[in-house]
Amino acid sequence: MSELDSNPFAAPASDNPFHDPSVTQVTNSSVETVDQYNPFPGHPTDGLTTPSAPASTAPYQPAVLQPSTEPSPQATAAAAQANLLRQQEELERKAAELDRREQEMQSRGPTGKENNWPPLPRSFPIKPCFYQDFSEEIPPEYQRVCKMIYYLWMFNCVTLFLNLLACLAFFTTNTSYGVDFGLSILWLILFTPCSFLCWYRPVYKAFKTDSSFSFFFFFFVFFCQVVIFIIQSVGIPNWGNSGWITAFTAISVNTAVGAIMIAVAILFTMCAVLSVILLKMVHSMYRRTGASFQKAQQEFSQGVFTNKTFQRATASAASSAAQGAFQGSN
Structure with missing residues (x-):
């Protein structure tokens, strides 16, 4: 009956395109319009979408040029002065650094290394005068003997100091032995540096450079x-040595002073014995090095002729002789 009730003269529903279900679904859905569509949505894994920014509706404004401000002459002069001061400070800093390096180079020996002997503190006014390193400069086969000679030198210095104390004690018991006390001071001051320079440093240099001249x-x-x-261990009276003769003389005057001088005489005797042993050891090593007297003469002549002081003296003597000959011919 429903079919009969419909108006046969009405237009069919299918003729209206807006009544189409597909069209009505699109128009009623919440699908984004074209102006809101974002072609770069967020990653699907994070579940976020980035909405597109709305187009700017601000009206176009022309760019405005800011007026350029030139610095005043006073500001330019101040900047130039500050630049000059900064450069001057930099130059002074570099000059101070160069002075410091020059002082360090002057404090170093001929090897170019900083001197380390005697081992004095850095605040001490006197700086080290020598560089010494057995493990670096002395071959391994010579290090033991070289160290023993160094220990002998130190042992000799201690013995000379104890000899001074023994002579002082002897002087307090009998004022007629003041000569021994005075000479003991002289031996301590004289032999301590001279022994280091005259026989320890030469043997150190001989082992270091295999120098025949240093060995000789x-x-x-x-x-x-x-x-x-040997003379010090004998103890000749009035020679400033607490040897055996002086010790036995003192023990008859004062037993305690005599005992001290006997101990010093034993130390002098040990120095003599050790020195003979080390002399034989160094001589045996010297014979194995292939050194000779001719080689020592050659090293001496080369050292003399290459010495700047000798060259200057020779040049001045030659010029003086030439001037004298020229004046004599006139």
């Missing part, structure tokens, strides 16, 4: 040192 110089000076050790 050491043998000559150290043989004299052995003789001095």
Whole structure:
């Protein structure tokens, strides 16, 4: 009956395109319009979408040029002065650094390394005068003997100091022995640096550079040192040595002072014995190095002729002789 009730003269529903279900679904849905569509949505994994920014509706404004301000002459002069001051400070800093490096180079020895002997504190006014390193400069086969000679030098210095105290004690018991006390002071002041420079440093240099001249110089000076050790151990009266003769003389006057001087005499005797042993050891090593007297003469001549002081003296003597000959011919 419903079919009969419909108006046969009405237009069919299918003729109206807006009544189409597909069209009505689109118009009624919440699908984004074209102006709101974002072609770059967020990543699907994070579940976020970035809405598109609405187009700016602000009206177009022309760019406005800011007026340029030139610095005043006073500001330019101040900037230039500040730049000059900064450059001057930089130059002064570099000059101070160069002075410091020059002082460091002057404090170093011929090896280019900073001197480390004697081991003095940095605040001490006197700086080290020598560089010494057994493990670096002395070959391994010579290090033991070289160290023993160094220990002998230190042992000799201690013995000379104890000899001074023994002579002082002897002087307090009998004022007629003041000569021994005075000479003991002289021996301590004289032998301590001279022994280091005259026989320890030459043998150190000989082992370091295999120098024949240094070996010969050491043998000559150290043989004299052995003789001095023997004289000191004997203890000739009024020679400033607490040897055996002086010790037995003092023990009859004062037992305590005599015992001190006997101990010093034993130390002098040990120095003499050790010096003889070390002299033989160095000589045996010297014979294995292939050194000779001719090589020592050659090293000496080369050292003399290459010495700047000798060259200047020779040049001045030659010029003086030439001037004298020229004046004599006139």
